[in-house]
Amino acid sequence: xxxxxxxxxxxxxxxxxxxxxxxxxxxxxxxxxxxxxxxxxxxxxxxxxxxxxxxxxxxxxxxxxxxxxxxxxxxxxxxxxxxxxxxxxxxxxxxxxxxxxxxxxxxxxxxxxxxxxxxxxxxxxxxxxxxxxxxxxxxxxxxxxxxxxxxxxxxxxxxxxxxxxxxxxxxxxxxxxxxxxxxxxxxxxxxxxxxxxxx
Numbered sequence: 800x801x802x803x804x805x806x807x808x809x810x811x812x813x814x815x816x817x818x819x820x821x822x823x824x825x826x827x828x829x830x831x832x833x834x835x836x837x838x839x840x841x842x843x844x845x846x847x848x849x850x851x852x853x854x855x856x857x858x859x860x861x862x863x864x865x866x867x868x869x870x871x872x873x874x875x876x877x878x879x880x881x882x883x884x885x886x887x888x889x890x891x892x893x894x895x896x897x898x899x900x901x902x903x904x905x906x907x908x909x910x911x912x913x914x915x916x917x918x919x920x921x922x923x924x925x926x927x928x929x930x931x932x933x934x935x936x937x938x939x940x941x942x943x944x945x946x947x948x949x950x951x952x953x954x955x956x957x958x959x960x961x962x963x964x965x966x967x968x969x970x971x972x973x974x975x976x977x978x979x980x981x982x983x984x985x986x987x988x989x990x991x992x993x994x995x996x997x998x
Contacts, residue, residue, distance in 0.1 A: 806884070809833040814884055816907075826880075826914040828991050834883035836984035842889045845943040849971070851879050851887050852983040854935055859990060861931045861967060869997035874920045875931050876990055881907040890956065933957065933964045942971035 805815045808830050815821045835852035839845065859876040879887070885907050893900045912918050921928065937957050940946050946954075957964045 826911050831880050831883040832984045832987040836980045838887050849943050851882050852987045857935045858931045869994045870920050871924050873994040873998050874917050878928050881911045934967050937964045938966035941966045
C-alpha cells in the first residue's frame, strides 16, 4: 500500500490508511457513527438495508441485557468502529484474503480502541464481545438473510456441533427498525455518550 494512501471522511477530514500520516488521524465519534450507519452488512445481501451501526447497537443491547458493565457495553458498541474507515467486508471475503485483510484491519482497530481508551476492556473481555457479535450474527442470519438450513451449507462459525450459536429473541424485522439511516447514526452517538458517562 502506498505511503500516502488516504481518504476524505464525511466531515471533510483526510484520513490516512497507511504511512506516517496515520499518526494524525482523528477518530471523531460523529464521523464513525455517520459512516457505520451507511455501511451495509452482508455486502448488501440482506432483505432490508442493515447497517454496521444497527449491528453494533444490537451487540451493545445484548450486553446490557446480560447486566454487563457500561465499559463492556461500550466495547460492544465500538467493536466494529474501525470499519468506518476500512469498510465492512463479509467474513467469507476476509477468509479468502487471509492475512492481508487481517493485518490491514487490525492496525485500524487498534488505533480506534487506543483513541477511546478501550484496549484493556477488549483484552479482558474479548471472548464476551465475540460471543455477542456471534449472537447478533445468528439473529441477523435468521431474520435478514435467505439462508435455509435445508438448502444451504451450515456456517461453521455458528453451526459447529457442540458449539452452536443461538439467535437472540430480538426480531430484526419489527416495524420500529424501519427508519432512516440517520436515526441509527444518532442512536449510535447517543448510546456512546450515555455509556461513556457511566463507564
